[in-house]
Amino acid sequence: MTSADLVLPPTDQQTPTAALLQAPEAQTMELAIGDTHLLLEQHGYVIVLYPSSIQPAHERRLHGIRSILESDRIALVKVDLPPLGVAVLVRQLRQLSVSDLSPGVVASAARLLSHYIYSGALLHSVAKLDRFPVSLKSHAKSWVPGSQFAVLAGPESQLIKVGPQAEPLAGPEFGTHLLVAKGQSQSDWVQETLAPAWKVQAIHEASLPSESSRWWGTGKLVEFAAYLPDISVLYQLISSVRREKCHWCEMELIGDRCGFCSSPLAASENRAHSTGVPHHEVGVPAVS
Structure with a gap:
């Protein structure tokens, strides 16, 4: 992992912790290479999950380490989720890492599982929200004192103005838990309105990741997943999901791209099997 505050507490005694691959300003390249080499020696494979919002220098550092070690046992998996959603996905992969799933399947499963994480935030202003199209009308409303907006980043993006006549925020059609992290906002809308509407089975609290304020464009927010x-x-x-073997590095994979070398499936395989992971391929089992 690339940030310590994206490592959520384990839910059981079997869930391992995550190793931290620090930013260039926090650790020399020599030490970073040594730490990664040690991880490879101890565990055999390293899956590095990092957000698309990571600083470019940090991402270059990750690719540099993989190149210097000349290792096909390091997977660099970039995901386009908000910080709290990334933290949830990291914990899920940590849980799966101790199962009998192969490293290639675990790495490529990140794309599948991200489609089942409903990540969003309650914002008091969308004036600096630049990750989604925001209408001029919404921008104008964000300057009205007391305005609140609910934004869903994924699986599909949606923005609504919170109020009595507001349209519902599209939620999951399967049983979920809700993780909530408060910033400078004291609003209870997520717990009192969104959670019942989504029929969540439990609500958990977490600390707000340090990257969240920059990601959402404001520190006055409540992030949820x-x-x-x-x-x-x-x-x-x-x-x-049907498993394939990567034609390049021969790792197992699900979906349409190898989690370790990023090679896509061969054209014939892509024609034979649908490439996207989500709902049309895999039905979500009922959660009791």
């Missing part, structure tokens, strides 16, 4: 909490459901979800 709804997710599948049961590791057996995640395992069943992944196991129901």
Whole structure:
């Protein structure tokens, strides 16, 4: 992982922690290479999950380490989720890492599982929100005192102005837990309105990741992420997808791209099997 505050506490005694691959300003290249080499020696494979919002120098550092070590056992997996959603996905992969799934399947499963994480935030202003199209009308409303906006980043993006006549925020159609992290906002809208509307089974609190304010364009927010909490459901979800072998590095994979070398499936394989992971390929098992 690339930030310590994206490592959520484990949910059980079997869930391992995550190793931290620090930014260039926090650690020399020599030490970073040594730490990564040690991880490879201890565990055999290293899956580095990092957000698309990472600083460019940090991302170059990751690719540089992989290149210098000349290792095909390092997977660099970039995901386009808000910080709290990334933290949830990191914990899910940590849980799956101790199962009998191969490293290649775990790495490529990140893309699949990200489609089942409903990540968003309650914002008091969208004036500096530049990750989604925001209408001039919404920008104008954000200057009205007391305005609040609910933004869903994924699986599909949506922005609504919170109020009595507001349209509902599209939520999951399967049982989830809701993780909530408060910034400078004291609003209870997420717990009192969104959670019942989404019929979540439990609400958990977390510290707001340091990157969240920059990601959402304001520190006055409440970030949230709804997710599948049961590791057996995640395992069943992944196991129901057809596995392929990468034609380049020969790692196992699911979906249309290798998690370790990023090579796509050969054209004939892509024609034979649908490439996107999500809902049309895999039904989500019922969560009791």
